[in-house]
Amino acid sequence: MRHLRRCKQLFCLLFGGVVAVAAAAIDVDRAKDVYGPCAACHGPFGAGGKQGEYPRIAGQSPKYLELQLQAFQSQGRINLPMYPYTRERELSDEDMKLVSAYLAEIALPTRPPVFKDSDDALTRLRAMEKVMIVPRVEGNVDNGQVVYQKNCAVCHGKTGHGRGMFPMLVGQYTNYLQKQIDAYLKGERPHDEEGATTGALYTLKAADIQDVLAYLTTLQEVRP
Numbered sequence: 001m002r003h004l005r006r007c008k009q010l011f012c013l014l015f016g017g018v019v020a021v022a023a024a025a026i027d028v029d030r031a032k033d034v035y036g037p038c039a040a041c042h043g044p045f046g047a048g049g050k051q052g053e054y055p056r057i058a059g060q061s062p063k064y065l066e067l068q069l070q071a072f073q074s075q076g077r078i079n080l081p082m083y084p085y086t087r088e089r090e091l092s093d094e095d096m097k098l099v100s101a102y103l104a105e106i107a108l109p110t111r112p113p114v115f116k117d118s119d120d121a122l123t124r125l126r127a128m129e130k131v132m133i134v135p136r137v138e139g140n141v142d143n144g145q146v147v148y149q150k151n152c153a154v155c156h157g158k159t160g161h162g163r164g165m166f167p168m169l170v171g172q173y174t175n176y177l178q179k180q181i182d183a184y185l186k187g188e189r190p191h192d193e194e195g196a197t198t199g200a201l202y203t204l205k206a207a208d209i210q211d212v213l214a215y216l217t218t219l220q221e222v223r224p
């Protein structure tokens with residue numbers, strides 16, 4: 001999406017290689033260095049782990065990632081495990097931007113790749129490590145769809161893939177999402193810019209939230 005928009009600006013439809021050019025605009029080696037200590041918790045490709053104790057951060061909106069890193073640094077969003085890594089000495093503004101752009105570009109497929117006979121075991125293992133499928137969870141998916149499209153889609157997108165400051169919710173661990181919703185409801189994390197606790201999220205019944213989470217797990221194959 002972002003590339004496409006950028007493409008139009010650069011009239012790159014005439015120049016086929018522009019996606020590669022846009023991607024090369026970030027220094028991937030440096031980004032990997034910056035990401036190094038993060039991998040201990042978020043995994044080598046940003047897929048997170050321990051069933052959502054560590055959230056997936058790959059493929060997330062770069063703007064949102066940067067905003068969260070800033071929020072951890074200023075302690076507007078409290079995150080004890082990460083706080084030391086976001087201290088200014090560890091992570092400059094420039095590095096925050098870089099690592100966010102890098103993570104946003106990592107695509108995690110939702111189905112295992114088709115291998116060639118010539119692919120060796122290591123290649124297969126590496127490719128399988130990137131596959132991320134959030135298991136379906138119980139709930140009334142039809143109701144979840146109605147509730148989500150009415151109350152959440154305007155910001156998080158019709159397919160839950162987010163945009164700009166609005167995070168992608170699809171492809172994220174269900175228990176991580178639930179934990180964040182609990183934090184919002186308790187007022188521990190602000191759900192919007194003003195830090196207000198008045199949005200639709202705060203009016204939903206627990207059963208509706210469960211249904212929304214169930215619905216989100218059905219959307220993983222749908223790309224915007």
Ligand code: HEC
Pocket residue numbers: 034035037038039040041042053054055056057065068069078079081082085086091099167179
């Ligand atoms: C010691 C473990 C640990 C390390 C190292 C770590 N994180 Fe995290 N990170 C977490 C945990 C735990 C959370 C979720 C906190 C919560 O539940 O609110 C998190 C959350 C995040 C989020 C928010 C995701 C979202 O959807 O809102 C981002 C972005 C993030 N980390 C990026 C990074 C980056 C970049 C680094 C390296 C500079 C890093 N983390 C290093 C443990 C870690």
Ligand code: HEC
Pocket residue numbers: 055067077148151152153154155156165166167168169172177178180181189190191192193199200201204212
């Ligand atoms: C008015 C816009 C808006 C609406 C409507 C909205 N959200 Fe959000 N949501 C946000 C923003 C902005 C954030 C990021 C907040 C931050 O910076 O911490 C967010 C974050 C979240 C997160 C945390 C994601 C993460 O990776 O940590 C969850 C979960 C979430 N929203 C669920 C919902 C659900 C469910 C609904 C519908 C009931 C909903 N939101 C409706 C704007 C919205």
